[in-house]
Structure formats: C-alpha cells, structure tokens
Amino acid sequence: MASTTTANGVAEKKRNGLLAIAQARWLWIVLAVLALLPIIGGKTGLISNYTFLQLSLMIVYSIAVLGLILLTGFNGQISLGHGAFFAVGAYTAAILIDRFNWPFWTTLPLAAITCFIAGYLFGLPALRLEGHYLALATFALAVAVPQILKYRHFETFTNGVQGINIFKADPPFGLPLSGDQWMYLVVLAIAILMFWIARNLLDSRTGRAMRAIRDHSMAAGTMGINVAHYKAVTFGISALYTGIAGALHAVIFEFVAPDSFRFELSIAILVGAVVGGIASLPGAVIGGVFVQVIEKYADALTKKITAAVHLPIDLEPWTIYGIALIVLMYTMPMGIAGGAYLLWRRLKGS
Amino acid sequence: MGAVLEVQGLKAFYGQTQALHGVSFALEPGGITTLLGANGAGKTTTLRSICSMVRTEGSIRFDGTDIAGRPTEDIVRLGVGHVPEGRGTFTDLSVEENLRVAAYTRTDKGATRRDLDMVFEYFPILKQRLTQQAGTLSGGEQQMLAISRALMLGPRLMLLDEPSFGLAPLIVQEIFRIMRRINAEAKVSMLLVEQNAALALELADHAYVLETGRVVMSGKSSVVKSDEAIRKSYLGY
Amino acid sequence: MEQLVQQIASGLANGAIYACLALALVMIFVSTDHINFAQGEMAMFSAYLAWQLLQWGVNFWIALPLVAFGSFLVGVGIERVILRPLHSAPVLSIVVVFIGLLTIFHSLAGAIWSHTIKDFPSPFPRVTFAGSGYIGPHQIGMIVVTIMLLLALFAFFRFTPLGLAMRAAAQNPASARLAGVRVDWMLALGWGLAAAIGAVAGTIVAPVVYLEPNMMASILLYGFASALVGGISSPGGAVAGGFIVGVLENLIAYFGNLLEKASGVYLIGNGEKLSVALIIVITVLTLRPAGLFGHVSVKRV
Numbered sequence: 001m002a003s004t005t006t007a008n009g010v011a012e013k014k015r016n017g018l019l020a021i022a023q024a025r026w027l028w029i030v031l032a033v034l035a036l037l038p039i040i041g042g043k044t045g046l047i048s049n050y051t052f053l054q055l056s057l058m059i060v061y062s063i064a065v066l067g068l069i070l071l072t073g074f075n076g077q078i079s080l081g082h083g084a085f086f087a088v089g090a091y092t093a094a095i096l097i098d099r100f101n102w103p104f105w106t107t108l109p110l111a112a113i114t115c116f117i118a119g120y121l122f123g124l125p126a127l128r129l130e131g132h133y134l135a136l137a138t139f140a141l142a143v144a145v146p147q148i149l150k151y152r153h154f155e156t157f158t159n160g161v162q163g164i165n166i167f168k169a170d171p172p173f174g175l176p177l178s179g180d181q182w183m184y185l186v187v188l189a190i191a192i193l194m195f196w197i198a199r200n201l202l203d204s205r206t207g208r209a210m211r212a213i214r215d216h217s218m219a220a221g222t223m224g225i226n227v228a229h230y231k232a233v234t235f236g237i238s239a240l241y242t243g244i245a246g247a248l249h250a251v252i253f254e255f256v257a258p259d260s261f262r263f264e265l266s267i268a269i270l271v272g273a274v275v276g277g278i279a280s281l282p283g284a285v286i287g288g289v290f291v292q293v294i295e296k297y298a299d300a301l302t303k304k305i306t307a308a309v310h311l312p313i314d315l316e317p318w319t320i321y322g323i324a325l326i327v328l329m330y331t332m333p334m335g336i337a338g339g340a341y342l343l344w345r346r347l348k349g350s
Numbered sequence: 351m352g353a354v355l356e357v358q359g360l361k362a363f364y365g366q367t368q369a370l371h372g373v374s375f376a377l378e379p380g381g382i383t384t385l386l387g388a389n390g391a392g393k394t395t396t397l398r399s400i401c402s403m404v405r406t407e408g409s410i411r412f413d414g415t416d417i418a419g420r421p422t423e424d425i426v427r428l429g430v431g432h433v434p435e436g437r438g439t440f441t442d443l444s445v446e447e448n449l450r451v452a453a454y455t456r457t458d459k460g461a462t463r464r465d466l467d468m469v470f471e472y473f474p475i476l477k478q479r480l481t482q483q484a485g486t487l488s489g490g491e492q493q494m495l496a497i498s499r500a501l502m503l504g505p506r507l508m509l510l511d512e513p514s515f516g517l518a519p520l521i522v523q524e525i526f527r528i529m530r531r532i533n534a535e536a537k538v539s540m541l542l543v544e545q546n547a548a549l550a551l552e553l554a555d556h557a558y559v560l561e562t563g564r565v566v567m568s569g570k571s572s573v574v575k576s577d578e579a580i581r582k583s584y585l586g587y
Numbered sequence: 588m589e590q591l592v593q594q595i596a597s598g599l600a601n602g603a604i605y606a607c608l609a610l611a612l613v614m615i616f617v618s619t620d621h622i623n624f625a626q627g628e629m630a631m632f633s634a635y636l637a638w639q640l641l642q643w644g645v646n647f648w649i650a651l652p653l654v655a656f657g658s659f660l661v662g663v664g665i666e667r668v669i670l671r672p673l674h675s676a677p678v679l680s681i682v683v684v685f686i687g688l689l690t691i692f693h694s695l696a697g698a699i700w701s702h703t704i705k706d707f708p709s710p711f712p713r714v715t716f717a718g719s720g721y722i723g724p725h726q727i728g729m730i731v732v733t734i735m736l737l738l739a740l741f742a743f744f745r746f747t748p749l750g751l752a753m754r755a756a757a758q759n760p761a762s763a764r765l766a767g768v769r770v771d772w773m774l775a776l777g778w779g780l781a782a783a784i785g786a787v788a789g790t791i792v793a794p795v796v797y798l799e800p801n802m803m804a805s806i807l808l809y810g811f812a813s814a815l816v817g818g819i820s821s822p823g824g825a826v827a828g829g830f831i832v833g834v835l836e837n838l839i840a841y842f843g844n845l846l847e848k849a850s851g852v853y854l855i856g857n858g859e860k861l862s863v864a865l866i867i868v869i870t871v872l873t874l875r876p877a878g879l880f881g882h883v884s885v886k887r888v
Contacts (some may be wrong), residue, residue, distance in 0.1 A: 078679055080686070081622075125873040131678035132622040136811060137872055139624060143808045151862070152853055249607035263804065267686055274683050289715040314700045326669060329680045329687075401765065422764040431765075438762035440755055451755045454748055455767035499766060 034188055037179040040080070049180040053252070054292060056184045059191045060248045062288025065272040066198060068282070069243030074202060075234040076214030076307070077123075078131065080263030081138030081267035082242050084145045089115050090250035090261070091149070094164040095157050097251075104166075104251045108190070112240050119239020123232035130217075137200035142266040149258035163257025166250065187248055191264030194241060195281060202281075210234055264318075268295075271321055275328065277337025286336050294321070352414055354379040354507055354539045355400070362392070362399045362563075362568040370397045371563040372408070377507070377556075382533050382540040384550040385570065386585060387560035393543040394435055396560070397509045400541075401425050412507065427455050431500030431538075435491050435511040437492045438499075441485030445476055448484050448495055452502035460506060468536065469498040472528050492519035497525070501532065507530075511544045514549060522546075526553050547585040551575045559585070592721050596835040601728035601809075602833020603733035607788035607816060608810030609641040609825035610737070611781035613780070616758035616819050618777040619670070626683040627807030628692035630780055630789030631800060633658045635696050637790040638707055638798055647710035651790055662782025666775040697800045707793035729791050737789055737826055740780075744822075753777060805861055812864045815871040818881020826877065832867065839863055 039049060066096075068082045092111040096102040098182030122141070126134055149158055171182035201207050202308070209230050212220040222228045250256050272291040277283020306315045332339040352476050353376040362370035370392050377383050385393045398507065400408045402422050410418040417425045426432065441446050456462045467580055470477040473494040479487060484495060510529070514522040530553060534541055544550035551557060551571045559567040559580070567580060574580055581587055595627035608626060615623045623629075633654050640650035665688065673681060711728035717825025756763040756773035763770050780877060789803060796802045843855035855863070871878060 010840045072679065078682055079789065080682070125869055128876070129872055132616075132682065133619070133872055133876070135624070135678075135682045136622055136815075139870055140808055140811065140868040143804060144861040147859065147861040148865075150858065152858070267690065270683070270686065274679075313698050316688040316694035318694035319698065322687040322689070322694070325687035325690075326684050329673065329676065329684050333676070333680050403761070403764075421769075423769050425638050426765055426767045436764070438759065438765065440759050440762060442758050443751075443755065447751055447755075450748070451751055451763070451768065452766045454752050499762075503767065569639060 030194060034187070038177055038185060048177050050186040051179075052180040056180070056187045056252055057249070057295075058289045058292040059184075059187045060245050060288070061269075061272060061291040062253065062285045063191055063194055063248070064242045064245035064269050065246065065276060065287035065291065066195065066284035067238045067243075067276060068269050068273045069276075069280070069284050069287075070201075070210075070241060071234055071238035072273065073283075074207070074214060074278075075210045075231065075238075075262065076217070077231065077235065078135045079138045079238070080135050080268075080270060081141035081145075081266050082238075082269045083261050083263070084141050085115050085119060085239040085242040086246035086249070086269070087145055087149065087256075087261035087264060088118050088239070089246030090256045091158060091246075092243070093247035093250045094166055094256045097166045098164050099157065106187070108244060108247055112244050115243025115246075116236040116245070118241040120232050120236035122239070123235025126235065127228050127231055130257060134242070138266075142263045144261075145261050146258040147260065158258070160260060163255060163260070166256075168251065168254055168255050183252055187252075190244070190248065194244065195284075198241075199281060206230070207234075271325060273335075274325065275335055277335030278333075280335065280337035280341075283335050283337035319348075352379075353377055353411075356409075356411040357396075357400070357543065358409040360396070360399055360406060360410065362395050363407075364395075364421075369563055370399065370402075370406075373458050373560070373563070373565055375538055375558050375565060375568065376461055377538075377541060379506075379539050380537060381555040382530075383556045383558065384541060384542040384544055384554035385558050385560060386544065386547045386550060387390055388586070389545070390562070391560040393403070393560055394511055395563075397511050397541070397543055400428060400509060412533045426503060429504070429506040431503045431505035431508045433493075433496045433500045433510045433513060434507065434537050435515070437489075437496040439484045439492045439495060441483070442564055443484055444481050445487070446480045448463065448499060449476075449502055452499035456502075456504060462502070464500055465504060469501055472501075473498060480526065490525070493517060493525060494522075497529070497532075501536070501538075505538060507539045507541065510540060512545060514544060514546050522549065529553065547581075548587060561571040565572060589720065590843060594841045595834055596722040596834070597726060598834035598837035599830060600722065600729045601836065602813075602830035603730045604788050604792045604806060604829075605809045605813040605833050606826040607733055607736065607784050608807060609701055609813035609829045610740075610785040610822055611788070612810055612814045613817075613819055613822050613825040614777050614781045614784075616814075617751075617822070618774050619666075619674075621670075621681055621685070623781065624682070624690060625688035626781070627803035628659065628689045628696075628787050629661075629805040630785035630807075631803040632692045632696050632789075633782075633786030634707070634789035634793040634798060634802070637786075638705065639700070641684075641708065644649050647708075651787065654790060655786045658786035659779040661779075663775045663779035665782075666778035667771075670778075671771065671775075672673060680850065693800050702800055705798040706799045709794040725794055726732025729795075732787070732791055736784065740784075749776075749858065805864070808861060808864045808868075809833075812867040812871070814878075815876075816870060816878055818878030820881040821878070824878055826881030827880065834863075835867075 008263055010110055038052070042227065064082070064086055067085070068079060071077050092114045093104065093107040096107040096110060126137055129137055150160055168179050168183065171177045171179065175182065177185070202210070205255040209220070209225045209244055212223070213227055213230055215228050268291050272287030273284070275290050276287025294317065302315050302317045302320055305320065328335070355377040358374045360370055360373040361368060373392070373396060385396060387393050395404060398404045400410055400415070402420055402425055406418060408418065409416065412425070412428060412430060415428065417428065430447065440451065441515070443451070449469065453462045467485055475491055476494060476498060479491065484492065487495065497510070497513070513525060517525070529540065532538055542554060551574060554571045556568070557571045557574045558565050559574075560566065606856045608630065608733045611626055612623060612801065615621060636657065637650050640653065641647060645653070657721060667682065668689070671682070709728070711724045711727040712726060744754055752763070752768045753773045753776060755766065756768050757777065760770045763773070792806065796806070810829070813827045813828040813832040815828070816832055817824030817826065819825070839855060840857050840860065843853075847853045847856070
C-alpha cells in the first residue's frame with residue numbers, strides 16, 4: 001500500500017488491490033506474447049533471426065540499465081562507470097567458456113558473483129563519496145577500464161588487445177529453434193527473473209532502506225539503518241545486474257575485447273537509464289530498448305535530421321543524444337516512464 | 351520629507367511557510383529605529399525581505415523607489431547597507447580586501463577614499479589589522495568590519511541584524527556608541543534588529559515590536575522604555 | 588641518471604598541462620560546487636578551432652588568444668543559458684547535463700573535422716641548446732606558457748577589483764550580493780575563464796599528443812587526479828597538484844621500467860598510466876578528500 005516518493009518528488013505507483021490485478025494481467029499477456037514470438041514469428045517466417053537478435057540485445061541492455069537504476073535511482077549513488085561491471089561480466093563469461101569450456105549457462109551465476117564482489121569492493125571506498133565526487137570516481141573507473149583490461153599480467157586470461165572469440169551454443173534437446181531464437185528465449189527468461197527479483201527487492205525492507213538512504217542518508221543513519229552496509233550491498237547488486245547483462249552480451253556477440261568497453265558504453269547505459277526513467281522498473285525496459293535502437297538506427301536518424309535542417313556538416317548521433325539529454329533534464333528529468341506516469345495521473349484527474 | 355523606508359503589508363515566505371503576515375512601518379530619514387520581539391517574531395526576516403533575500407509580497411519603498419522583488423545586489427546599489435546576522439565576513443580574504451569588495455560598486459574614487467578614512471576613524475583597530483585574514487579577527491572586530499563594509503557602500507540606510515550577538519558587553523557598548531556617531535555624522539538612517547531590547551531602546555529613537563510576523567505595537571523608544579506593561583509582556587524585562 | 592632527469596623534465600611539462608586543466612576544474616568547482624566533466628572535450632574543441640585558424644594562415648600567437656577569447660564567450664554562454672536555470676536541480680540532473688555537453692563537444696569535433704589524427708605544428712622553434720638532451724623546445728614552451736598564464740591569472744585575482752569580486756562571490760555569495768556584486772555574472776565569468784584556460788591547455792598540448800577527438804580524455808583524468816591531489820577547493824593547490832602528478836606519473840613508469848630491467852618482473856609501465864590515475868583518484872577521495880591544500884566543507888544537516 002505504500003506510496004513512496006522519489007528524489008524528484010514524483011510518486012511511484014500506488015499499489016491497491018484492483019490496480020495490481022489489472023496491471024498483473026496486462027503484464028502477463030505481454031510476457032506471454034513475447035515468449036511465444038519465436039513460435040509465432042519463427043515458424044511463419046514473419047520475424048527474422050536478425051530481429052530476434054535485436055530483441056535479445058534490447059533485453060540485455062534493459063538488464064544493464066536496471067542495474068544502474070537500482071544504484072542511482074533507488075539508492076542515490078551516481079555511477080558514470082557501469083561499463084566496467086558490464087566488462088567484468090562479459091570477460092568472466094568469455095574466459096570461462098573459452099579457456100575452461102564451461103557451458104554458457106553455468107557462467108552466469110559465476111559472472112553474477114564476480115560482479116557482485118567487484119561492485120561491493122568498489123562500493124566500500126565509495127561509501128563516503130556523494131554526488132559529484134562519486135561521479136568523479138566512477139568516471140575515472142570508466143576511462144581506465146580498457147587499459148586495465150589490457151594489463152600484461154591478465155593477458156593469459158584476457159588475451160590482451162585481440163580479445164576472445166566464443167561460439168554461441170546450439171539450442172539443447174534438438175529444439176526446432178534457431179540459435180538466435182533460442183538465445184532470445186534464454187535472455188527473456190533471465191530478464192523476467194531478474195526484474196521479478198528487483199521488484200521484490202524494492203518492495204522489501206531492503207528496498208525501503210535503499211530509498212531512505214537515497215532521500216536523506218543522514219536521517220536514515222540516525223533511524224538505525226546501517227547506511228554503509230546497504231550502500232555497499234546495493235553497489236554489489238547493481239554491478240551484478242549489469243554484469244549479467246555483460247555476460248549475456250558476450251555470449252550473443254561471441255566476442256569480447258578491451259576496446260568494446262570504452263567510456264562510451266558507460267555513458268550509453270547512463271543515457272538509457274535517464275531517458276527511460278531513472279527510478280522506474282519499466283524505465284529500465286524503455287532505456288534498454290532506447291540504447292539498442294539508438295545504436296542501430298542512430299546513423300540513419302542523424303542523417304535524416306542533418307538533411308532536414310540543411311546542415312553543411314555530417315552531424316553525428318552523439319551530438320543529438322547530448323542535446324536530447326540536456327533538453328530532457330529540463331523537460332522530463334524522470335525520463336519517459338516518469339513523464340508517462342505524470343501524464344497518466346493528470347488524465348486520471350488525481 | 352518623505353520616509354526613507356516605507357513598508358506596507360509585507361508578507362514573507364520561506365518556501366511554503368509564511369513568516370511575516372502583513373508588516374507595515376515607515377522610517378523617517380536620519381533616525382534610528384529598532385525592531386524588537388522574541389525569537390522567531392520575524393525581525394531578521396523583515397530585514398532580509400527589504401533586501402530581497404526571501405520571497406515577499408507587499409510593498410517596500412526606499413526613498414520613494416519601489417524595491418520589492420528586485421535583486422539583492424541592485425537594492426544594495428541604491429544605497430541600502432545590510433549588516434547581516436552572523437556578520438557575513440569574507441573569512442578567507444584580508445581585512446583590506448573585505449573593505450575593497452564593499453567598495454566594488456563605487457565609481458567616485460575620492461568619496462571612497464574619504465569613506466575609508468572615516469571607517470578607520472571609527473574603527474582604528476581595522477587599520478591595524480589591515481593585512482590580517484578576516485577570519486582570524488575576534489567577534490567584535492568582525493562586527494566592526496561588517497559595519498564598515500556596509501559603510502563603504504556609502505549608504506543612506508543601514509540595516510543591522512543583531513550586532514550585539516555573541517559579543518562581550520563592553521565591546522557592544524563601544525559598537526553602539528560608534529553607531530550613534532555614524533548616524534549623527536554620516537547622516538545614515540538605521541534600522542536595528544536586536545534581541546537585547548534594553549540596549550536597543552537606549553540607542554534608538556523609535557521602536558516597533560513584532561510578534562509572530564506582525565507589528566503589535568510601535569512608539570517612541572522613550573515611551574516604550576518607560577511603559578512597564580509593554581516591557582513585561584513583549585520584551586521580557 | 589640522464590633518463591631520470593629527462594623523465595622529471597617531461598613530467599613537469601605534462602604537469603603544466605594538468606595544472607591548467609586542474610585549475611579550470613577548481614575554478615568551476617569553487618564557485619558552483621560542480622565538477623565540469625566536459626572540461627576535456629571543451630579544451631579539445633578549442634584546440635581544433637586553433638588548428639583551423641592555423642590552416643587559414645593565422646599566426647599561432649594570434650590564434651591562441653583568439654581561441655581563448657572565443658572559448659571564454661562559449662563558457663559564459665554555457666553557464667548563463669544551460670546551467671544557471673538548473674542551479675537548484677538534483678545533482679544527477681546536473682551531472683547528466685555535463686555528460687551531454689561532453690558528448691556534444693566530442694562528436695561535433697569529429698563531425699566538423701573528422702576523426703583522423705591530425706598533425707598540429709609546434710609554434711616553438713626547433714633549436715638545439717644546452718639542455719636539449721633532457722627536454723625539448725616544445726616542452727619548455729609548454730611550461731613557460733603555462734607559468735605566464737598562471738601568473739596573469741594570479742595577478743588578475745589578487746590585484747584587480749573584478750578578480751576580487753569574483754573571489755568574494757565564490758567564497759560567500761550572500762555577502763557578495765550585499766556588497767553589490769552581481770554574483771550570477773561572476774559565476775558566468777568564472778566559467779568563461781575556465782573555458783579559456785582549458786583552451787590554452789588544449790592548444791599547446793595538441794602538438795605533443797596529436798589532434799584527434801579522443802586526445803583529452805586521459806589528460807582530463809589526470810587533471811582530475813591533479814585537482815584532487817592539490818585540493819579541489821584550492822586553485823594554488825590545483826596547480827601544485829598538476830606538477831606533482833605529472834612528475835609522479837613519469838617516475839612511476841620509470842621505476843617500473845627499472846624494476847623490469849633489474850628483475851625481469853613487469854609490474855607497471857607506460858601502459859598503466861590511466862590505471863595509476865584511477866588509483867590516485869580513488870586513494871585521495873578515500874583517504875584525504877581535501878587533498879594537500881584544500882579544505883573539506885562541513886556538511887550541514
């Protein structure tokens with residue numbers, strides 16, 4: 001029944017019985033459709049393997065963005081360096097598959113644990129940092145990541161600059177699915193599980209503690225919440241989520257290399273979170289879709305804009321993102337999810 | 351001669367909280383007026399409202415000019431010197447730099463020089479400590495510096511917010527003596543906010559008493575001083 | 588021994604650039620409490636502008652002040668138009684805006700001038716002289732230009748009324764307003780100056796690192812490390828921090844090389860410079876956030 005407020009004063013969804021049921025049913029329908037897509041689309045040839053690949057990537061980025069949202073939107077810790085955890089997850093999976101021949105699905109729990117530890121360890125010194133200082137520390141992390149990955153002493157595992165190639169697993173039990181369709185179902189299942197866990201986490205005492213720390217950490221401390229513990233654990237969980245996304249991404253892309261994880265990746269995840277809705281679970285989905293859509297269609301979109309405005313130069317996508325980011329902070333700081341929710345409330349006349 | 355400061359129906363807000371509920375008063379030029387009242391009565395808020403440091407509604411006129419809602423720095427440039435609560439010292443700057451900043455807006459070098467000499471005449475200790483970092487000055491010296499900064503603007507009206515706060519009685523007496531001199535010699539009207547009502551009534555010509563954001567009584571300070579009923583119910587002594 | 592002196596000399600030259608960037612960062616931080624994540628890309632963009640002027644035949648020593656002035660105007664514009672309206676927005680929003688600026692400057696440079704690496708001619712004469720073995724003419728030039736810039740800034744802030752007003756506005760905006768100082772414009776000027784300083788730094792480092800949109804990313808990280816080491820609230824500290832970090836960076840690589848030569852063990856070398864910067868950043872933030880010369884403000888509830 002709780003109606004809590006986010007840092008920007010937008011009330012999160014109220015949960016009364018009727019609304020919950022209505023939402024739940026709506027959600028189940030959507031999930032069912034998504035799950036049946038390979039059968040509907042694949043058999044009839046309506047949806048290509050390439051589309052399934054795109055959808056898989058959207059879901060993967062949603063998980064990555066969800067990780068950041070848990071940390072920043074719900075716990076108030078700003079991270080400009082989540083690409084680092086994406087990389088840790090990706091490399092963990094790649095190394096286990098390539099060097100030790102683990103089947104890919106067994107690498108996920110290990111990637112999760114590794115990333116949790118990495119996030120927790122980074123969260124410890126970061127405990128006293130807030131706002132700009134934390135952003136600074138994570139910025140430094142993001143910039144240094146490719147170099148760290150190229151460190152000579154890691155080369156036996158990471159294969160240095162050349163990166164690691166891995167091969168996608170075939171669907172098990174001889175199911176009549178293509179590789180891309182199979183991965184799509186796997187990623188979808190994992191995403192549903194992780195979002196479900198996140199929802200329960202946020203509704204639990206831990207979630208309330210996280211939000212209390214976000215809203216006023218000093219007051220939370222005086223109320224008996226172990227701020228240090230929750231902040232570090234949240235960092236770990238957040239890294240875990242983004243790390244699993246990284247691992248899945250590695251399996252889908254079948255390749256990891258240090259320069260795949262440059263600063264731009266961290267910004268992309270941040271952009272997704274901000275555009276989708278920094279303190280909103282549906283926002284994570286929107287954000288993930290946004291990141292993938294932009295990656296794919298940015299060039300075409302930018303060319304259209306450049307032509308429409310008759311610019312003498314070839315505008316690049318990131319210029320548009322940058323402008324969009326700034327405009328968004330003025331008009332819709334809570335992202336598309338936040339804006340949609342405000343609109344819904346206004347229409348309801350509440 | 352028109353009032354140097356005229357406030358009508360002044361309301362002031364800190365966010366959603368209303369602190370002043372329609373304060374009205376007028377200051378005759380050349381005099382010293384004091385605002386009295388208990389903690390939280392709205393005295394400091396009134397001074398802040400005049401300088402547009404809080405959100406206000408209502409009319410504020412300085413020398414006939416409407417100043418309500420204008421930016422603080424513009425109001426100050428019109429000739430209102432505000433000696434804030436807590437002195438507002440630039441602690442990392444030297445005494446000299448503190449004074450120079452206050453003279454930043456003045457264009458007449460000669461007048462500025464004369465005012466600086468005047469300040470040193472009132473507060474010779476400041477001349478001695480000219481190159482010292484202002485944050486290392488004692489409380490009394492910082493108060494003198496704060497008054498001097500306001501003087502360096504060449505103001506026609508000075509607002510003083512609890513100048514006696516945290517200072518030893520001897521120092522307070524000296525500062526109040528100098529304030530009387532400034533009022534008489536430099537012809538600067540003063541609006542004084544003070545917790546210490548007895549002290550303020552000694553200095554001021556006229557008094558207004560505030561209670562929870564409203565003026566509840568006003569009169570010549572000689573009258574207020576001698577009226578035991580008023581003193582007991584509003585001023586606590 | 589020769590190599591050590593060389594490393595220290597070149598460390599000082601690099602340090603000069605870090606000092607400029609750190610100073611720009613500190614100026615904005617002290618007056619607005621924001622960290623300008625876009626500082627590096629702004630400096631890079633200014634370097635490209637300078638390059639363009641050079642392509643059009645303008646003399647370097649005319650192009651440099653022109654670009655610095657242009658960057659100054661852009662800095663003022665950014666503060667007044669983009670940042671001022673958001674001054675009470677949550678920290679995340681402001682950080683996002685800085686990231687937005689970062690990406691705009693970065694990609695705009697690439698769009699206008701392409702991403703291919705360009706040669707940036709050094710304005711300093713290629714002469715050999717007594718100490719040539721230890722330090723090159725351009726490196727000396729970097730140090731000299733930086734020191735002149737810093738002296739000019741010091742004089743400006745210390746001896747001019749406007750400089751004093753800016754310092755007052757940064758230290759105590761409320762009191763500054765009561766002195767009649769237009770604090771909002773002082774903040775904008777601070778931004779303008781920071782942008783101009785960054786422009787100078789970017790332009791004189793371009794001949795060393797070659798002109799391309801990514802050139803300032805790692806330098807910015809070193810600028811952050813320098814500002815933190817020196818004290819992010821202290822302009823003098825920032826400058827000291829820059830030179831310290833510049834020399835330290837080279838010394839670490841140097842001793843790493845020595846270690847490798849001596850024992851065959853490779854611990855650290857030129858390839859780890861960014862990691863070193865990261866370690867410096869984390870260490871300072873964790874152990875001594877005020878740096879060497881700064882002070883931490885007490886958090887009021």
